[in-house]
Amino acid sequence: MTGTTRVIAIVIAVAVLFGAGGYYVAKKTTATTTTTSSSTTTSSVATTSSTVASTSCVGASFTGVLQPSQGAAGSIYTSVLMTYHGSSTCTTTGWPLIRYFNASGSPMTTTIVRSSSFFTGQAGVPTTPAPVTVQSGGSLQFSLGYSDVPVGTQTSCPTVDHFTVNLPGSLGTSNAITVSGGGSFAPCGAGLAYVSPLYA
Numbered sequence: 020m021t022g023t024t025r026v027i028a029i030v031i032a033v034a035v036l037f038g039a040g041g042y043y044v045a046k047k048t049t050a051t052t053t054t055t056s057s058s059t060t061t062s063s064v065a066t067t068s069s070t071v072a073s074t075s076c077v078g079a080s081f082t083g084v085l086q087p088s089q090g091a092a093g094s095i096y097t098s099v100l101m102t103y104h105g106s107s108t109c110t111t112t113g114w115p116l117i118r119y120f121n122a123s124g125s126p127m128t129t130t131i132v133r134s135s136s137f138f139t140g141q142a143g144v145p146t147t148p149a150p151v152t153v154q155s156g157g158s159l160q161f162s163l164g165y166s167d168v169p170v171g172t173q174t175s176c177p178t179v180d181h182f183t184v185n186l187p188g189s190l191g192t193s194n195a196i197t198v199s200g201g202g203s204f205a206p207c208g209a210g211l212a213y214v215s216p217l218y219a
Contacts, residue, residue: 076109076153078186078194085201093168096141099184099198100160103153111217112150113187115161119200119210122180129182130211137164137213148216162215165206176207186217 081101088097103109119127135146144162151159169176182204183195206212 076111077189078196080105083196083198093166098162102158110152113148116185119179119182128210130209134213165212170208176205178205
């Protein structure tokens with residue numbers, strides 16, 4: 020082999036060596052980048068799932084039942100127990116919004132007064148709103164108080180067939196909890212009833 024031929028052979032060998040090496044490095048870098056991206060994405064999803072917070076309670080996830088009443092001398096006390104059927108915990112705070120209806124589904128005169136003093140002496144009834152967290156299958160409630168003594172020209176007090184309850188921040192008909200009056204819920208004086216804050 021002549022000197023010129025050896026030089027050409029060396030140049031070709033170097034070009035092939037560096038060409039192959041360059042291709043290998045680029046391919047390896049690409050694989051590393053893909054792996055890192057996949058790892059980061061997986062980590063991000065796991066973090067999001069582990070930090071899901073309790074959501075606001077929505078009325079559509081509850082069913083409500085009017086509890087047996089008690090009282091005398093014109094002051095009747097009862098409560099509404101609402102059971103939660105959602106899949107995750109929820110939190111609410113404040114006062115329920117209530118509206119009465121007759122048997123035909125027409126609205127009745129409703130007068131609701133937010134009160135703490137009316138329930139003085141009633142065990143477990145809060146005087147001020149506080150956050151309540153409910154788990155699936157758990158419940159929250161509020162107390163109702165009213166008079167069964169006719170007022171003014173009333174000879175009897177209209178019986179409420181059913182009433183709806185909306186939780187704070189969960190308004191609208193689709194989010195209303197429908198509660199049966201049980202044939203005995205008949206607040207006198209323009210449907211006046213006192214209501215407590217929500218509690219566990």
